[in-house]
Amino acid sequence: MGDARLEIDRVSKRYGDVVALRETTFDVRAGELFGFVGSNGAGKTTTMRIALGVLAADSGEVRWDGTPITLDTRRRIGYMPEERGLYPKMKVGEQLVYLARLHGLSASDAERSMLDWTERLGVDGRRGDDVQNLSLGNQQRVQLAAALVHNPDILVLDEPFSGLDPIAVEVMSKVLLEKAAEGIPVVFSSHQLELVERLCDRVGIIRGGEMVAVGTVDELRSGGAVEMVVDAPRAQPGWTDGIAGVTVRSHDGSRTILELTNGVDDQAVLTAALATGPVHEFSRRRPSLTELYRNVVTQEDKA
Ligand SMILES: Nc1ncnc2c1ncn2[C@@H]1O[C@H](COP(=O)(O)OP(=O)(O)OP(=O)(O)O)[C@@H](O)[C@H]1O
Numbered sequence: 399m400g401d402a403r404l405e406i407d408r409v410s411k412r413y414g415d416v417v418a419l420r421e422t423t424f425d426v427r428a429g430e431l432f433g434f435v436g437s438n439g440a441g442k443t444t445t446m447r448i449a450l451g452v453l454a455a456d457s458g459e460v461r462w463d464g465t466p467i468t469l470d471t472r473r474r475i476g477y478m479p480e481e482r483g484l485y486p487k488m489k490v491g492e493q494l495v496y497l498a499r500l501h502g503l504s505a506s507d508a509e510r511s512m513l514d515w516t517e518r519l520g521v522d523g524r525r526g527d528d529v530q531n532l533s534l535g536n537q538q539r540v541q542l543a544a545a546l547v548h549n550p551d552i553l554v555l556d557e558p559f560s561g562l563d564p565i566a567v568e569v570m571s572k573v574l575l576e577k578a579a580e581g582i583p584v585v586f587s588s589h590q591l592e593l594v595e596r597l598c599d600r601v602g603i604i605r606g607g608e609m610v611a612v613g614t615v616d617e618l619r620s621g622g623a624v625e626m627v628v629d630a631p632r633a634q635p636g637w638t639d640g641i642a643g644v645t646v647r648s649h650d651g652s653r654t655i656l657e658l659t660n661g662v663d664d665q666a667v668l669t670a671a672l673a674t675g676p677v678h679e680f681s682r683r684r685p686s687l688t689e690l691y692r693n694v695v696t697q698e699d700k701a
Pocket residue numbers: 413416417418436437438439440441442443444445480
């Protein structure tokens with residue numbers, strides 16, 4: 399295998415007058431877990447459907463391992479659609495074997511894979527039940543089994559965590575991390591940003607059909623302003639006034655939360671703080687993905 403990354407290259411898509419994607423570009427590297435986040439209607443499902451090849455892009459290209467996605471590549475993708483796609487009146491076990499066979503597994507391999515994944519995902523006791531008789535969470539576990547049962551080389555999952563209980567979230571997380579560790583590209587969309595921050599190697603934020611930030615959470619942090627917490631109990635209001643590029647964001651007791659524009663020397667802030675008296679705390683605040691996301695997404699309103 400060469401460079402087995404999944405590349406979404408300047409993909410655009412319109413639905414009539416609605417521009418769903420505008421030259422959306424990112425890649426999911428082999429062996430990484432990539433979190434795809436954005437508001438409702440931002441374009442995540444459209445991107446994933448185009449990556450899978452069930453929806454045609456107006457322009458742009460999706461490549462895997464350096465070549466455009468073909469029908470053959472499509473069979474090597476494990477996909478979990480947002481609208482889910484299981485046959486409600488078919489038994490869990492039969493359905494998974496059927497899907498594995500559709501993807502080219504032999505009858506015995508399909509059976510073994512079904513047994514393995516239902517057990518790992520905790521639905522082995524449900525193999526003989528119709529899908530429609532399962533709880534929503536168990537249906538989702540079966541849906542993940544359906545994405546994995548043919549041992550895919552790429553995983554594309556549309557909101558796999560939505561509606562899962564905490565135990566199921568852990569089971570799902572473990573499987574996704576393992577698949578990435580096996581060396582395949584794994585991309586999933588989610589609105590659960592704490593989960594994305596905890597699990598993903600890199601994150602892409604899409605807004606209005608455009609990828610507006612891509613990178614590790616640390617890289618996304620470095621693009622924004624730096625926040626500092628200074629606890630200087632004797633400091634009087636206005637103690638930072640002489641330092642260019644520093645804005646007071648808020649106060650929390652004797653602590654001041656400051657925003658420093660990129661390039662401002664934090665030592666100048668420390669000197670000013672010490673000039674007021676004792677300094678009990680002087681630290682950088684690391685914004686969470688939720689805060690970074692809010693900043694990126696609300697820029698839409700300012701634009
Ligand atoms: N079949 C369709 N016909 C017309 N417009 C569509 C269709 N599918 C999606 N859209 C529009 O395209 C845009 C992108 O939708 P998409 O479903 O890709 O967003 P999303 O990021 O997956 O949203 P969500 O988080 O709500 O699932 C939205 O404006 C949506 O209304």
